[in-house]
Amino acid sequence: MGTTVAVMGLVVAAASASYSAYTAQDNATDAKKAAGEQAAREKEAAAIQAQKIKDQASNLQGEQRAALAASGQDLAAGGGSAILATTDRLAEQDALAVLRGGTNQALATIAKGNSLSGQFGAQAAAAGINGVSSLLDGYNKLNKATIPAASLAAGDVSSNFTGATTATAANRGISLLGGAQ
Numbered sequence: 001m002g003t004t005v006a007v008m009g010l011v012v013a014a015a016s017a018s019y020s021a022y023t024a025q026d027n028a029t030d031a032k033k034a035a036g037e038q039a040a041r042e043k044e045a046a047a048i049q050a051q052k053i054k055d056q057a058s059n060l061q062g063e064q065r066a067a068l069a070a071s072g073q074d075l076a077a078g079g080g081s082a083i084l085a086t087t088d089r090l091a092e093q094d095a096l097a098v099l100r101g102g103t104n105q106a107l108a109t110i111a112k113g114n115s116l117s118g119q120f121g122a123q124a125a126a127a128g129i130n131g132v133s134s135l136l137d138g139y140n141k142l143n144k145a146t147i148p149a150a151s152l153a154a155g156d157v158s159s160n161f162t163g164a165t166t167a168t169a170a171n172r173g174i175s176l177l178g179g180a181q
Contacts, residue, residue: 010138017131021124028120035113039106046102050095057091 061084068080075081 007142010135010142013134013138014131017127017134020127021131024120024124024127028117028124031113031116031120035110035116038113039109042106042109043102046099046105049102050098053091053095053098057087057094060091061087 064083064087065075065080068075068083073080075084
């Protein structure tokens with residue numbers, strides 16, 4: 001009965017570790033996906049803002065043309081064309097700065113998402129390692145409980161990788177095919 005309960009405990013520990021690893025890996029995937037979606041929204045918002053800047057510049061140029069024409073200046077040459085060209089150039093610079101800022105923000109968001117994804121990935125790996133460690137520890141404890149070291153004759157014992165004392169079937173005189181040797 002005690003052995004059955006111990007084995008059930010090992011199974012529950014393994015299932016719990018497996019679920020923790022799955023959840024952490026799922027969180028890693030979600031973090032990357034969310035970062036990608038947020039980055040796309042940031043770039044889209046920057047593109048919209050850049051377009052607003054260009055539209056405002058176009059409206060300003062219309063007002064400048066009207067003011068220049070009302071003052072009798074030639075729009076094709078001289079100061080009038082220089083003013084319009086400067087307005088156009090400054091608006092383009094502003095729009096590009098907004099786009100660059102949006103791209104930089106999107107890259108930072110993706111980097112943050114990748115970092116978070118890496119943290120969740122590390123949690124998944126740790127959960128898997130903890131699960132294997134729990135299984136090995138439980139197995140060794142179960143093995144010690146089922147073959148007490150005191151009942152072993154000299155030369156019957158060997159040490160496994162964790163240092164626990166165990167007995168081999170051959171050392172105990174037991175055939176693996178059944179019966180005593």
